[in-house]
Amino acid sequence: MRYRMKDGCLQIQESSAEDTGADRVICVFGLEEAKAAAADFGLSPSFLAEAFENRSTRVECHENLDLFCIHTLAHAGQADSFSTVFVFLQRENLLFACKEPQRVEAMMERIRRDDKADQSFGRVLCEFFNILMEKDTSRLEGMEQEITSLEDEILLNRQKVDYVRRIIVLRKRLMVLRRYYEQLLDVFSYIDGNENGLFEKRSLRAFRILAGKADRLYHNVLGLRDYVTQIREAYQAEVDINLNTTMKIFTVITAIFLPLTLVAGWYGMNFNMPEYQSPYGYPIVIAVSLIVVAACLLFFKKRKWF
Numbered sequence: 001m002r003y004r005m006k007d008g009c010l011q012i013q014e015s016s017a018e019d020t021g022a023d024r025v026i027c028v029f030g031l032e033e034a035k036a037a038a039a040d041f042g043l044s045p046s047f048l049a050e051a052f053e054n055r056s057t058r059v060e061c062h063e064n065l066d067l068f069c070i071h072t073l074a075h076a077g078q079a080d081s082f083s084t085v086f087v088f089l090q091r092e093n094l095l096f097a098c099k100e101p102q103r104v105e106a107m108m109e110r111i112r113r114d115d116k117a118d119q120s121f122g123r124v125l126c127e128f129f130n131i132l133m134e135k136d137t138s139r140l141e142g143m144e145q146e147i148t149s150l151e152d153e154i155l156l157n158r159q160k161v162d163y164v165r166r167i168i169v170l171r172k173r174l175m176v177l178r179r180y181y182e183q184l185l186d187v188f189s190y191i192d193g194n195e196n197g198l199f200e201k202r203s204l205r206a207f208r209i210l211a212g213k214a215d216r217l218y219h220n221v222l223g224l225r226d227y228v229t230q231i232r233e234a235y236q237a238e239v240d241i242n243l244n245t246t247m248k249i250f251t252v253i254t255a256i257f258l259p260l261t262l263v264a265g266w267y268g269m270n271f272n273m274p275e276y277q278s279p280y281g282y283p284i285v286i287a288v289s290l291i292v293v294a295a296c297l298l299f300f301k302k303r304k305w306f
Helices: 031-036 045-053 101-112 121-133 136-156 164-193 201-267 281-302
Strands: 002-006 009-012 024-029 058-062 065-073 082-089 093-098
Touching: 009 101, 024 031, 024 101, 024 121, 031 045, 031 093, 058 164, 065 164, 082 121, 093 101, 093 121, 101 121, 121 164, 121 201, 136 164, 136 201, 164 201, 201 281
Parallel strands: 024 093
Antiparallel strands: 002 009, 002 024, 058 065, 065 082, 082 093
């Protein structure tokens, strides 16, 4: 899809052969389409192929060209998957290249329908990043609610459920988001430097506002990560408490039966004891055993050991 910028407005260019005069051109291509159209932008296909091979988030400054490799988050579903978008910015051309150009085309359509007749390459890129981050606040609010619900389950639900897996998944998702916003902040920092002078002052001010929003989202992610860490510690404490309770029960049972084991061992010896001749020997041993059990239970109850 090709667009031209005329009198500050973004318009669809019907064909590449259309005479644009002094108009500046914005194009959205797939990766292979971008290589085929590289000559139209003064770029070599080998340069584009080399740029597409390196998919790490980065900013490269060439002569009269800024190259941005940006990871965008997919908002569908719960998975935080990445989609890479390459942006080539020149004085007269702005090229977007990605594996799924339909998403970027939808963004360009939203920008084109904007009735503000003051668009520039800088403003278009600013709106592009703004659309990328528009759902991030609700995304983090949803994750916060998910973490809060998990905390309630851990502290209030007495069922024997293993929450370790859910905690690990949350930590991994937050780690992905933390790295994503760190990379965005690096990109905004480069744009603010404006090494090639391709951004006007008004666009730079807008990018500073976006950088502030990205910084707030970044710190929100750090706060949620600390929250998950606290929940993990609370879950571990709950597991330890349950284990201590179980061990306490076994300790009480062992303490009660230990005197009885002594009595059983004493009278299990093969000696001719006087008690064997008494008709009351057996009932006396039973009574002593019951008294020992009752005394132990009373002692443990008084100490609140169970």
